[in-house]
Amino acid sequence: MTLSLDRRQFLMGSSALVAAGAFGATSPAMAADVHLRLYWWGGQERADRTNKVSDLFAQANPGFTHDEDFNAFNDYWPKLGTQVAGGNAPDVFQMDYRYIVEYANRGAIQALDDYIGKSLKLDDFDQDQIEGGRVNGKLYAISLGANSVAMMVNKDAFAAAGVDLPTRDWSYDDYKSRAEAFNAKSNGMRLLADGSQGGDPPLENWLRARGKALYTDDGKLAFDADDLVEWFKLWADLRAANVCVGPDDQALDATAAIDTTMITLGKAATTFANSNQLIGFQAVNKAQLTMINFPRPGAGVGGGHYRKPSQFWSVNPKSANLDESIKYVSFFINDIEAGKALGVERGIPCSKAVRDAVSPTLAVQDQEALNFVSNLGDLLGSLPPSPPNAAGEVATQLNTTAQAIAFGQTTPEDAGPAFIQEATDILARAATKA
């Protein structure tokens, strides 16, 4: 039976099966009667908006039908990976900054350069958002919205403690100097969440502001043990001075999911997050929230932030409807009505025309996000290169190390060099499998 199939053939599935009309289009050349499989991550809110855009596209392109499929972020990747492994990937699917290099290098997403100016219009698209989708110089994914790192701030808690709200100028020292006054009236709540355990964004922001970066262009670490020791010491200091939450509390937040962050749990008055999450945070928090930038490393030191593509559309290179897929993506990011349907749910629109049309229609907290990202000023630095393969693994290791320090299992001086060694090993191991 199936035992007689060649193993490789068996494992990789048969793309012939895919092309043989299993998924709709009878003849790829025809513009009519096109059926696309779309797949994205997000909740129903995002699905509703996306479906509206698909409907608009259908109006402009009669004969277009689509499959809508979406799952939560954590479930998305195993399913997508399985489908790609089976040769059954969707036509158009979302991609994340964390994985774009992996997928691009493995040929799982289509290079789009040849389509620019033809099916893919990027005329008034933000340049840095285009760059964000490049790997090795080629464009592999189209940004669906820009966001930036931002701290969520519990306005009510600050008011209750009689401390002024953080401003754009605050550095870690500013938080430290106000900690005592805050803690006196805050009933156990601290000013900051433990940023050393927040994955790589806080570290990256801090490094960039000081002129360094997380990774180099060719995928190696762009910082050294001394930097890292200083970073760990900064947080050990903040912890000791009760400026940030203790390890027991921070460990309750395993994945930075909105519902387990320190701000939602009432343990801290701020938390490290992203600018497009304000609505999500406000939904589960009774207190009034606002957002501010990540703390500066020192007074007047900027350049840590950047406008990151929050998510991308990518196209399956083996799609039977390659051209239509790209047309869909182009419509998605350029059409004004589509832009209005999408709002800023995925991030700030990258096409200027769309942005201008959408801006007046936004709700208050959405406006806040838009203003924040558009007006970073001296906080804005240049876009870093896409993270290398295994950046996710390095970030996981970083969290574990930071946690070990927080629980007293190791010291910053020891952990710094040890981590650099581990991270280098991880990156080297990932690189050899290219």
Next chain:
Amino acid sequence: MTAESPRLTIVTGASTPARIWRKRATSVVAHVLLIGASILMLYPLLWMLSASFRPENEIFQSNSLIPSAVSLHGYISGWFGLSRSFDTFFINSLTISLLCVLGNLAACSLTAFAFARLEFKGRGFWFALMLGTLMLPYQVTLIPQYVLFLNMGWVNTFLPLVVPKFLASDSFFIFLMVQFFRGIPKELDEAAMMDGCSPWRIYYKVMLPLSLPVLTTAGIFTFIFTWDDFFGPLIYLSDIKTYTVTVALRTFVDSTAESNWSGLFAMSILSLVPIFLLFLFFQRYLIEGIATTGMKR
């Protein structure tokens, strides 16, 4: 028999006042312990029930079980909030689960009968293999299995979730039934054989009727395991109108974007209802023991 019992009770002294007292006391203690333990068991359900009626911003921030304001938002947004109303998902889950129950009961009992009662060459070897399939985590057979089903054209249908049950893929239940079958006295088989019964008749007329407790257990468990199964439907179903309850529930919560927590908890509560009904309805088959030891003694 009943005429003898008064004599027996006098002989064994079971009904002296001290004994009755002790019996009542242990009964009370037992009940107290059970009620206390029940509260422990019930607490998450109560929490979920309370959360389903709460406004969204209170769910994670309040410590009491009583919501400050009762809102039906969770139930309404949960039921109508997805592209399909929730009854679609209930029907899908029900269909799959019931089919799986059918498949498992039929196929696993046949297989278990063979392992438990029939003599054949290689029985131990096949039994070990059957058990061995339980030991491999599903994460690593996922992709080859996906490719297999893809090549058969079964992806995006219910088939990968249901057909394996009809082919006795659930070693858990085979093993369970083997253990129960082996507990049934062999004399019954032998008596039936002497009457000229074929293995099939023994299976059908002797084994199955006596196995009502384990069959009911297997049926209920299959239903529950299938109803709660998430990863299978996630991977094999790509069209939202085919989603099961568990997959649909997972779309309510996304760690990166806005979630519908009250909707999640509301629908979770509702999804427990069929299981409870199932439980209550089939209780008596679980209770029925073997009142007699068999047909011919």
Next chain:
Amino acid sequence: MTARSLSGSTASGERAAVRSGWWSRTWNENGAGYLFLLPWFIGFFGLTIVPILSSLYLSFTNFNMLQAPDWVGADNYVRMFTHDPKFFQSMRVTLLFVVFSVPLKLAFALLVALLLNRGMRGLPLYRAVFYLPSLLGASVAIAVLWRTLFAGDGLVNKGLAVIGIQGPAWISNPRYSLWTLVALAVWQFGSPMIIFLAGLRQIPQDVYEAASMEGASKWRIFWKITLPLLTPVVFFNAVIQIIEGFKSFTPAFIISGGTGNPVNSTLFYTLYLYQEAFSFFRMGYASALAWVLLVVVAVFTGISFFSSRYWVHYDS
């Protein structure tokens, strides 16, 4: 034995003789066994064996899911035992988990089943209530509840404070977090309990009657009759709980958010495997991990089966 009794039967006359002839042949020639096993064989050879063998093959490759697998021989296995501290950590965590949660779970399940078997008032209700935690298994509500109970300022510590004990932050401290997972596993003892109940109900009533007629005490009845007759079911529950314990994934996944933290103290083996497969794109290595687990579980199961000769009684 069977052939002789069948052919020697005179009860049903000619038809029986013809029928018994055919059936005696089937009965004798392993045919019946294989016939009954037919569905399982089809399933095993058609659906099950190929993915299993594929995963064995994959364990000798580097497979990132997005490209074809790449043969590397035993590299994965070598690395596991020489270069991978997380492997040993996850093995350790999982072993501790199994050693503590399985006996406790079985003990509770048996105890409560015995309690409920007395046919008391409200039995169906109690049975459903005790099964409830297992039903809620993977839900977010459990994660929230566990946090509420076992956080530094959670209900458990508040309770302990009443009697003057300052409890640690159970769920977020690397030294204690694993025990909250053991507690979670034991709390979900509903499944083995139901199975014990079914097993208890299968013990024929007249066995009990005969025993009480002979004046046996409750304790003796339990020890000499109930327990021995229950051993096949005890065996089943023990073996299954050991296998499931080693494969345990969901409790750690929902409580630690899939990270195995704090500081890898809840990094169950299959959680580590899942990370390797889907987060780090190393499906080949994950497959190797899976096969090592299979060997470990098979050894434990084999020991269980071997020992079962000495304590499991099948009625005959």
